[in-house]
Amino acid sequence: MADSAQAQELVYLVTGGCGFLGEHVVRMLLQQEPRLRELRIFDLHLGPWLEELKTGPVQVTAIQGDVTQAHEVAAAVAGAHVVIHTAGLVDVFGRASPETIHAVNVQGTKNVIEACVQTGTQFLVYTSSMEVVGPNIKGHPFYRGNEDTPYEAVHRHPYPRSKALAEQLVLEANGRKGLRLGGRLFRAIPASVEHGRVYVGNVAWMHVLVARELQERAALMGGQVYFCYDKSPYKSYEDFNMEFLGPCGLRLVGTRPLLPYWLLMLLAFLNALLQWLLRPLLLYAPLLNPYTLAMANTTFTVSTDKAQRHFGYEPLFSWEESRTRTVRWMQTMDSSAQ
Numbered sequence: 001m002a003d004s005a006q007a008q009e010l011v012y013l014v015t016g017g018c019g020f021l022g023e024h025v026v027r028m029l030l031q032q033e034p035r036l037r038e039l040r041i042f043d044l045h046l047g048p049w050l051e052e053l054k055t056g057p058v059q060v061t062a063i064q065g066d067v068t069q070a071h072e073v074a075a076a077v078a079g080a081h082v083v084i085h086t087a088g089l090v091d092v093f094g095r096a097s098p099e100t101i102h103a104v105n106v107q108g109t110k111n112v113i114e115a116c117v118q119t120g121t122q123f124l125v126y127t128s129s130m131e132v133v134g135p136n137i138k139g140h141p142f143y144r145g146n147e148d149t150p151y152e153a154v155h156r157h158p159y160p161r162s163k164a165l166a167e168q169l170v171l172e173a174n175g176r177k178g179l180r181l182g183g184r185l186f187r188a189i190p191a192s193v194e195h196g197r198v199y200v201g202n203v204a205w206m207h208v209l210v211a212r213e214l215q216e217r218a219a220l221m222g223g224q225v226y227f228c229y230d231k232s233p234y235k236s237y238e239d240f241n242m243e244f245l246g247p248c249g250l251r252l253v254g255t256r257p258l259l260p261y262w263l264l265m266l267l268a269f270l271n272a273l274l275q276w277l278l279r280p281l282l283l284y285a286p287l288l289n290p291y292t293l294a295m296a297n298t299t300f301t302v303s304t305d306k307a308q309r310h311f312g313y314e315p316l317f318s319w320e321e322s323r324t325r326t327v328r329w330m331q332t333m334d335s336s337a338q
């Protein structure tokens with residue numbers, strides 16, 4: 001728990017607070033934000049683990065709600081000093097309709113912004129996504145770029161489009177008055193295709209830090225975009241996954257993709273066709289579709305220190321700690337699934 005020497009007077013709201021990132025943000029706030037008086041956790045699906053948080057000095061308020069419902073959002077935001085908006089629908093597999101993705105990611109963000117403006121909450125931290133930048137539909141690589149690296153962000157897929165629209169809304173609102181195994185995997189992606197990954201604990205820490213520092217440095221930080229980053233190594237998506245799957249007993253077969261790209265594309269399009277044909281009967285949402293294959297095969301990594309320069313961000317967890325914690329998390333997930 002955080003040091004209680006400082007006055008506890010702040011009310012934080014975390015939307016999507018029971019999600020993968022949201023839970024880390026919630027727990028990080030309780031550990032790292034000494035000024036917390038009340039922590040509101042707003043989510044469509046509340047987790048049972050929230051109960052264990054209610055024994056500490058900070059008032060933890062669980063709110064079951066839907067960001068697409070403006071009145072529910074307004075009620076949750078009212079009186080909050082800081083809102084960290086992580087609630088979102090992460091879907092690149094075609095599970096949800098484009099309309100649903102838009103409703104949650106765009107309209108939901110509009111509702112959060114309007115609630116902040118209407119109820120006078122000055123500080124809003126929004127969780128965007130690398131996909132707001134790319135990879136674009138032309139497959140242009142983004143090699144160790146930073147927030148200022150020029151890149152033609154062109155999207156057709158519902159998820160990146162929704163995240164780009166939502167991010168734009170947030171930026172435009174800045175300054176508004178009145179916001180396991182023993183299996184084998186077969187390589188499908190060239191090892192040379194770098195993909196950016198960041199440990200969730202460092203992402204959560206960055207959210208907490210930016211929310212705190214934003215209150216003191218609004219002139220510098222307001223309206224800014226910050227890439228999340230840490231010391232995670234630059235690797236292909238599959239090689240990076242093996243950092244965690246290897247210790248769990250899995251092995252990646254092949255130093256080069258075992259199937260030619262054209263065959264993977266054919267399989268991806270067949271999956272997309274099958275998804276379309278089966279949709280009236282059942283939801284068929286495999287990992288491999290044209291969008292995920294293009295994502296996996298396009299170099300997209302960042303190299304920046306903007307968060308360090310603007311608000312002193314340093315990763316809380318080293319790469320070794322991040323890897324150990326992730327392996328441990330995977331092993332607990334695997335044992336609970338058995």
Ligand SMILES: NC(=O)c1ccc[n+]([C@@H]2O[C@H](COP(=O)([O-])OP(=O)(O)OC[C@H]3O[C@@H](n4cnc5c(N)ncnc54)[C@H](O)[C@@H]3O)[C@@H](O)[C@H]2O)c1
Nearest residue numbers: 016018019020021043044045066067086087088127128129
């Ligand atoms: N996981 C990643 O790799 C990644 C990377 C970059 C950005 N993001 C972004 O981070 C945010 C959180 O992602 P995550 O990985 O934790 O996903 P997640 O699915 O684990 O968490 C999202 C949370 O939002 C909640 N939610 C969904 N629809 C809601 C609604 N209508 N009303 C209220 N709550 C709702 C869900 O119940 C869930 O708890 C998202 O905005 C996502 O776009 C995720």
Ligand SMILES: CC(C)[C@@H](O)CC[C@@H](C)[C@H]1CC[C@H]2[C@@H]3[C@H](O)C=C4C[C@@H](O)CC[C@]4(C)[C@H]3CC[C@]12C
Nearest residue numbers: 090092129130131188189237287288292293295296
């Ligand atoms: C079937 C093979 C080709 C397999 O290797 C495909 C992997 C594919 C499922 C992932 C490759 C890249 C991933 C995405 C990327 O890491 C960034 C994302 C942004 C974030 O906001 C949400 C998750 C994701 C879209 C992530 C999803 C899985 C991949 C597409």
